[in-house]
Amino acid sequence: MVNEPGKTPDTMDKKGITRRKFILGTILVAIAGALGSLFSLLKVLAPSKKGSGYVSTISPGDVLVYATGSKIGMEIKASSMNAGDAELVYPKGKSSNPANLVQVIKLSEQDFKAPTNVQLTDKGFVAYSAICTHLGCTVSWVKNQNSPDASYTECFCHNSIFNPSRGDLVEGGPAPIPLAQIGVRVNNDDTLSFTSDFTGPIGPQV
């Protein structure tokens, strides 16, 4: 190649593969290759373990034990609860799975209205999942001292309100669906046990 004044060898011939284009191409291919090879790292950083969401391991016959408070882990006695009371409970021996957290509520028997499944209640005891269907906080019990049957369940994270006498229907706030009901029974020895699985989906509905 002959160097003409004002022109470098690269710019002399615009057609075909010039040295500049070749070097640029090589750099781009190298960058793309290097970045592409790093993509596999993303897979490693995000474990593909399925089973996301809440999967309960409660089976019928499991005895209810306290999940909070000073009596944590002890069997709950039916006679210790009056109308308008509620407790957070776990099935005995299965407290490591947060999906098993349940709120058991004592109301007056005549209070239950549709869509509560009355077959799954016993002597005024009704149980629902305690994991808010909005974003997974544990729901709390707001007791009405004057009229116990007007007490309700509320999630204090974003103030979703559930009506326990009407199948925990959402009565306010952002929760998309009711808390699922689960069957509960009073045993002869005054303990409580589960009689069914959850009637619907539990945990955040995202």
Place this chain on the structure above:
Amino acid sequence: MFKWFDERLELKKFKEKFLSKTFPTHPTFLIGEIALFSFITLVVTGIFLGLLYEPSTKMVSLFGAMVPAAYASVVRIDLLPMGMLIRRIHHWSAMIMIAAILAHLMRVYFTSAYRNPREINWFVGLGLFGISLFAAFTGYLLPYSNFSVTATSIGYYIAKSVPWIGNWISTLLFAGDFPSNATVPRFFFLHVMFIPFLLVSLIVLHMVILVKQKHTEPAVNRTKKESQNGKRLIGIPIWPEQAIISIAFYFFLLFVIVLIATYIPLNPIESYGPPAAGTPVMRPDWYFLIVYGFLKLIPGDLSFSIFGGKITPETIGGVIFPTFLILVFALIPLLDRAKQPQHYISNPLHRPFMTALGITGGVFLTMLIVSGYIDVLKIAPKTMILYVVLATAAAGAVSYSLLRVYNRNKNGGKNV
């Protein structure tokens, strides 16, 4: 000794070239420094906390109770002489840093300092704001109290609610499902290494661009220059004037933060306790109240599918809404353009539309913060939505008409 260094580093040349750079003066130009200085305090206190913290959820014995190691290590930090104070200074500095970033952003917006040629630094600043929020969020989890786990869990489900790629994003960010043992180590690394690295890089970029482009000047400098036929920036040099102001200002800020941290408790993990079945009554720190309030207002039955991606109320409140806010902020310098480079800050009173827009946005976001308290105020979500809309519309209409009237009177009836 100075001579020894000067011979090797050419300090005198450095002083002439860099330390003599001029900074225009205006009280509001110090707001950005509050953010920077809070960050320095965060780094220093963070190093102290990081040396004593244990990023693990392994169960250990603390005063006879079995608690996660992370929680136990933070309780031990609290029991050290000054330990709790350092932790509170760290947390309060974070609150003040984000407040200062927002105030700085407002100052730049209302004085229109984001216009040509400073658009790039506006974007860098927005990046700093977003990453600071991310730093705060990853910090929530580290003490592994009941509050930490609940707050992080909410963030986890919001990440999961991203349409199409939510599961992948949440597992990548939280190292699998939450709660799991892998999340704390990952958040620890993000919080103490990765995010500070990003922040420092962007802060340096922010500063380099600032020095290269020079700071905007108060409008009075224009008339001053015309009378003096001068072209150079009017202000004070970095060394010694600006540096002395900054040093004094830093220690004053530190004094205020320590004072607040001494008397106002923050995140008392001992009262929340380790993770347990019950959820404490809690609210996030103030800057997340905007999203928190928005989440409370959206009706729960507002969900639908689009191209196989599920849009839930959480997607709208936690993903789409914040993304929309960031986009709006990013669009400002692209829509309000100036052909010629602007080097003087403008008086917000002379820009009715932009100022009214800023006030409207501010009122809207403030009303969302108020929405975070509807349970305390005993307002139904639907009523609150009405209040938010009314207040926002009223703020826009009132501020815009008042500014128009002000400008009309000032210009002798001429429309501007």
